[in-house]
Amino acid sequence: MDLQVLKIIVGDKPLPEGFLRQTEVIKFADTNHVLGQMAHQYRREKSPGLADAFKNAKLRSRHDHIMLHFEMERVARALTNSGIKAVVLKGGAYVARGLTASRGRRVSDLDILVASDQLDVTEKLLEAAGWATDEQTDNPYDQQYYREHMHELPPLRHKTRGTIVDVHHSLLPKTARHQVNVSEMMSCAEHLDEEGLWSFQMMDIFIHSAVHAFVDGQLDVPVRTLVELNLLFADLSDTDRDGIVDRAKALGATKAVGLALWSIGRLFAHNQARESSIRLVPAHRHLPLKYALLSKAADNAFSPMAKAFLYVRGHFLRMPFYLLVPHLVRKAVRWRPGQNLPHELPTP
Amino acid sequence: MSAPLQQFDSKDLKQALKAGTFTMSLGPFAHLVSGSSDALLDFLEDTYRDYNVDLQPRDVTEIVLSLKAPNFVRRFVRRQITPDPGFDVPAVPLPLRMAPLAFEMGLNLSVALKCCRLMTIHAGVVADEKGAIVMSAASGGGKSTLTAALMAEGYRLFSDEFALVDLENASLHPYPRPISLKQQSIPVVRDIVGSDQISDLITGTPKGDIAYCRVKKSDLSADNQTSHAKLILFPRFEEGVSPVARMLNPAEAIMRLIPASTNYNLLGEPAFNAVVKLARNARAYEISYGSTAQSLRLISELGG
Incomplete structure (x- = not known):
């Protein structure tokens, strides 16, 4: 689909004429996990069918947010008096802070970050509160792989509620090519009084989102990521927007933030983002990468190529070859046809 | 148009x-x-x-x-x-x-x-002018056979798959799609409704043999006329069992309807209020029977 659709989703452009094309936009937004965000941005007159789709999307995200607040409260309770500073990351932080990016966003699990020397204690306390290693990763290889090479523990699933907590001790895998100054980000974290937990300061929330999108993995949910970066940037104060370039440089996130600002500038015609991006990543740099990112989001004729490129790049960034090759072989040997088919119905 | x-x-x-x-x-x-x-x-x-x-x-x-x-x-x-x-x-x-x-x-x-506008419960629903009968059973519990048999008796078909419960007043919305029949229920229903009302047999599917029972024209044109539940049944077909009905109190009925809903957790409080209203204004029974004729007699005795 034409990426102009992103402007429609954030409410910068009106919906196309005709119910068929409108239904296509709604379906695109839904498949790409941004229908709820769209529902909150969209205030023009609506047909009954459109109003219904938006109302449903808001209901779904409301359900997620209630669940998330509950889980945050439980995590905070589990860590009470331990002196652990747990920083809520990503969706959890947006919801806890009531950011524009959280409105209508679906959230399925809670990500927290703790200092690496507090990782073991955190795990023990959460286990005492009912979380346990998820069945899928409860094998020696996955356990060892996560603990030795990754930036998070294997996912913990609550034994009765089934909800998942990802405990991070860093923002990027230990083996990754890029690293950001996590301890500096943690020391600037702000207290979320309501939850007894912490979150990054606004500027760092944006920077983490950029890092997660552009120097980690393969941009798994491209449309949501791009819409979200735009909403997060819109939520920054003027001072934060002026300071973002220097902060990105100081934290070692030049490339990620440069690419993020470039994407927003280009997709949402945001001049300030475009100007700042040039100060981090010159306009002519990383062109194949930039267009691969857009192509993956557009899901057009070039996206299979873009996906393949980003897949290889994602793995290249995550770990050196001497670790990657045995890991992929291992995954391939364990793979069975159909094993990734979902076993349960997805939640509405 | x-x-x-x-x-x-x-x-x-x-x-x-x-x-x-x-x-x-x-x-x-x-x-x-x-x-x-x-x-x-x-x-x-x-x-x-x-x-x-x-x-x-x-x-x-x-x-x-x-x-x-x-x-x-x-x-x-x-x-x-x-x-x-x-x-x-x-x-x-x-x-x-x-x-x-x-x-x-x-x-x-x-x-x-x-669907979020209505509470969805996995159940068969039919209705006459006095009210609707909601039948909730696990897959293979005889729900579709019973629904088709009641339809042949003259009841309006609402759905053989979903009870669509209004969140405001707990009324039921019709959604009369063809009834899906599996395995042994196909000949049973064919005998009741006539073979011209049944689609061609599809053999060897993951669910066994399957056929679809057509819906009456009059039910289709009444697809916006809601009804209130008068009976909630939890039917259980068991070969050779003698027919028996056990009355359930509303709380029991509610606790059985909730797990059969696909969007109860999502909707939360409004769905809870709707299902409570639904169960309070109807009588609920668990029924066991060994043949379709028995089940029809049982239902008419219960005031269906």
């Missing part, structure tokens, strides 16, 4: 299905369907011939079902079909001749996972 499907030319229907503009409106939902297989068109022209359809959508809808080959090769070699409702589904690709099953499964999944 919308008209019964059989008034349209096959060529136009085929084109609309191919272009993804084919729309079927029924009860509270509009379904936008695409698919280019003849097996699908044949099924629709037969089993859905009296349903109101359109060649263009009349509003935005969230129920968008596309029936297509799982991959390029399967469009030509040992052709297959899978339902794609726009989200990941646990659907196995089926041989093309099972297109009706793919269509019905796809629509059921879409409704179960997309």
Whole structure:
């Protein structure tokens, strides 16, 4: 689909004429996990069918947010008096802070970050509160792989509620090519009084989102990521927007933030983002990468190529070859046809 | 404008299905369907011939079902079909001749996972002028057979799959899609309703043999007339058992209806209030029986 659709989703452009094309936009937004965000941005007159789709999307995200607040409260309770500073990351932080990016966003699990020397204690306390290693990763290889090479523990699933907590001790895998100054980000974290937990300061929330999108993995949910970066940037104060370039440089996130600002500038015609991006990543740099990112989001004729490129790049960034090759072989040997088919119905 | 499907030319229907503009409106939902297989068109022209359809959508809808080959090769070699409702589904690709099953499964999944305006409970529902009977049973519990038998007795069919409960007043909304019959229930229902009311048999599906029972025209034209539940039944078919009914108090009925709902957790409080209202204003029974005739007698004794 034409990426102009992103402007429609954030409410910068009106919906196309005709119910068929409108239904296509709604379906695109839904498949790409941004229908709820769209529902909150969209205030023009609506047909009954459109109003219904938006109302449903808001209901779904409301359900997620209630669940998330509950889980945050439980995590905070589990860590009470331990002196652990747990920083809520990503969706959890947006919801806890009531950011524009959280409105209508679906959230399925809670990500927290703790200092690496507090990782073991955190795990023990959460286990005492009912979380346990998820069945899928409860094998020696996955356990060892996560603990030795990754930036998070294997996912913990609550034994009765089934909800998942990802405990991070860093923002990027230990083996990754890029690293950001996590301890500096943690020391600037702000207290979320309501939850007894912490979150990054606004500027760092944006920077983490950029890092997660552009120097980690393969941009798994491209449309949501791009819409979200735009909403997060819109939520920054003027001072934060002026300071973002220097902060990105100081934290070692030049490339990620440069690419993020470039994407927003280009997709949402945001001049300030475009100007700042040039100060981090010159306009002519990383062109194949930039267009691969857009192509993956557009899901057009070039996206299979873009996906393949980003897949290889994602793995290249995550770990050196001497670790990657045995890991992929291992995954391939364990793979069975159909094993990734979902076993349960997805939640509405 | 919308008209019964059989008034349209096959060529136009085929084109609309191919272009993804084919729309079927029924009860509270509009379904936008695409698919280019003849097996699908044949099924629709037969089993859905009296349903109101359109060649263009009349509003935005969230129920968008596309029936297509799982991959390029399967469009030509040992052709297959899978339902794609726009989200990941646990659907196995089926041989093309099972297109009706793919269509019905796809629509059921879409409704179960997309509908938030009404509480959805997995149950069969029929009604007469005095009120509706809600029948909730596990798969294979005899729910569809019973629903079809009651329909043949003159009850209006609401649905054999979903009780759609209004969140304001707990009234039930009709959604009369064809009744899906499995295995041994096919000959039983054929004897009751007559073989011209049953679609061709589809053999060897993952659910065994399957056939679809057509819906009466009058039920289709009454698809916006809601009703209130008078009876809630939890039927259990067991070979050779003598018929028995055990009355349940509302709390028991509620605790059994909640796990059968696909969107109770999502909706939360409004769904709780609706199901409480539903159970309080109806009588609830668990019934066991060994034959369809027994179950019909039992239901009429209970005031059905």
